[in-house]
Amino acid sequence: MTFDVQDPLYWDAADLQRDFTRVLEICNGCRLCDNLCPPFSDIFDRIEAEDDKLTAAGTASENPVLHLTQADYDHTVDTCYQCKLCYPKCPYTPPHEYQLDFPRLLLRADAIKTKEHGKSFKNNLRDFVTGDTDRAGAVGTAIPSVMNWAAKNSLTRTAMEVTIGIDRRKKLPEYTHETFRSWWHKRQPSSRIVGDAPRLEKAGEQVEKVALFYTCMLDQNKPWIGKDYVEILEKFGIEIAVPEQECCGMPELGTGNIPKVTETVDRNIARLLPWVEKGYKIIAMSPSCSMMLRLEQENYATDKAAARRVMSAILDPCEYLMKLHREKKIVLEFPASAALSVGTNVTYHLPCHLRVQNIGYNSRDLMKLIPGVTVTMVQQCSGHDGSWSAKKEYYEISLDVGKKLFKAIDKDKPATVASDCSLAHLHIEEGTGEHAQHPIEIVYRAMGLTEPGLR
DSSP, X not given: OOOOTTSGGGGOHHHHHHHHHHHHHHHHHHOTTTTTSHHHHHHHHHHHHHHHHHHHXXXXXXXXXXXXXXXXXXXXXXXXXXXXXXXXXXXXXXXXXXXXXXXXXXXXXXXXXXXXXXXXXXXXXXXXXXXXXXXXXXXXXXSHHHHHHHHHOHHHHHHHHHHHOBOTTSOOOOOOSSXXXXXXXXXXXXXXXXXXXXXXXXXXXXXXXXXXXXXXXXXXXXXXXXXXXXXXXXXXXXXXXXXXOOOOSHHHHTTTOHHHHHHHHHHHHHHHHHHHHTTOEEEESSHHHHHIIIIIHHHHOSOHHHHHHHXXXXXXXHHHHHHHHHTTSBOOOOOTTTHHHHOSEEEEEOOHHHHTTTOOOHHHHHHHTSTTOEEEEEOOOOSOTTTGGGBTTTHHHHHHHTHHHHHHHHHTOSOEEEESOHHHHHHHHHHHOOOEEOHHHHXXXXXXXXXXXXX
């Protein structure tokens, strides 16, 4: 089973079909993922339908998986939104001899289908709009008032639905005029910033150094989260760098445009590797981006060794703070009255793309340090999943996927709602009407820091 796009076997449709059949035979006998997501429920229903036909025909001993059609396989590929929750749930993932990786198998199938059959003009146009977030962001941040107006105007939304299939009801992110990157450049920080918060110094200790991979969403849509994080790091005397960078490649991965993904990954590795070699940790500010950089890059990179070096340095922002706290390199202290500024109850949504990284519950644990604050964690998919939920054919399904999360949030009202995923914020607001925040925003306020001017 190969997921390295540089391996010719990756593009072999016959080998893919053999893998697909093998995997579905194992999944059909296990079914731990039944009802986990619509693709699994659908494919198991299709297998059962074939089994019923075989039984009625008196051939019940035959394998129903072998009677699935290409349309059955294609439907599973098309409806998968790459939450990847089946991977940590599956008992047969590597190093198990079965080597199951269902999400990557479906990505491979989508890539081969795109390469061999292409897409309709409408879907290609939609991929052009949603796949390159840097291009879209350059326009959005240049004329944010126009773009934000258009995102809420019924006529322009109807036109978008007709031309590129973006559902007119889907809440879209708002653009800001001052991006995180432009704020950083204007600020002209010193090469080393020493803060005034408690720090446990040791003889000969090296200064902590981080390079921020700020991500498209934070840069273009919610730059205040990055500003909050910078100020928190500065309080602890941590040296901060902001390397040149571009989109992590995850949106293009969702379009099946693998050559574009490889180009993007290779450029980011070339930019980030020098910082890693100088001892910097790379803080990826979005769960999907940290997952892409930490778990996926090697499969798409040309230079595998360089990819592994960068991957080994990737950390989530809350993971990094809790790492320093546990190692007693910083002292995370909050005023006794901190709960007054953040609320005594926090409902925390743990994003799927953090769960799959197996890094623990760092954001929850960080917020639990705030005196007087009770944190309730919800491990349910929001249903947003990149641009998938914005597509007209999947919008209703995406809201259905998010129902369990929405109900949990409604049940805990009144509470402050938090999620590390800024895209999940949009779906939470659609499904519940509640404003969602990043845990860094909550920690920032709890520390008593000055409110940023970017909101």
